[in-house]
Amino acid sequence: MTNALRFPASDPTAAAIFFAAELSLEADPDDVHRDMLDGNTSGYVLVETRSPEAFAKARIPGAINLPYRDLPEQLDLDPELVYICYCESFxxxxxxxxxxxxxxxxxxxxxxxxxxxxWQEAGYPVESDQLIGAGVSKVACHC
Structure with a gap:
């Protein structure tokens, strides 16, 4: 028996349920970038969850900054939108x-x-409060 098949594959129905659930919780940088290029980002907002300092150094264009450490109980956000959160990396x-x-x-x-x-490894642009813009080379966590 191969190592890859030591644990049998799931029933296709179970696999479809699992992968649909996974996709309902995650967005792909390529899909978001395609939306930006098409000018169609309606329905969602990108949320940078790192510190304001990290947000100032480099952020995905159009993102808002809601540091997870400082989220108030009451937020003035549109409940109809989906909030796509991101940080530094995996x-x-x-x-x-x-x-x-x-x-x-x-x-x-x-x-x-x-x-x-x-996002950056895919070659997509970032914004910055500094004059280095897309020249930002390495993004540090700064959570």
């Missing part, structure tokens, strides 16, 4: 913590796969 869980906090407050959420690191 090694950081600030997006998960931010998404959890927003979901606990009744908002619909997803997490951006790979965070801003995956």
């Amino acid at each position: 090694q950081c869980n600030a997006a998960t913590k931010g998404a959890l906090a927003l979901a606990q407050r009744g908002y619909k959420v997803k997490r951006l796969a790979g965070g801003i690191t995956a």
Whole structure:
């Protein structure tokens, strides 16, 4: 028996349920970037969940900053929108913590796969409060 098949594959129905649930909780940077290029980001808002300092250094264009550590109980957000949270990378869980906090407050959420690191590695632009813009080379966590 191969290592890859040591545990048998799920029934197709179970697999479809699992993968649909996974996709309902995560957004792909490529899909978000395509939406931006098409000028169609209606229905969702990108949420940077790291610190204001990290947000100032590099952020995905159009994102808002809601640091997960400082989320108030009451937020003035549109309950009809989906909030796509991101942080530094897969090694950081600030997006998960931010998404959890927003979901606990009744908002619909997803997490951006790979965070801003995956975004930049794909060659997509970032904004910055500094004059380095797309020249930002490495994004640090700063959660």
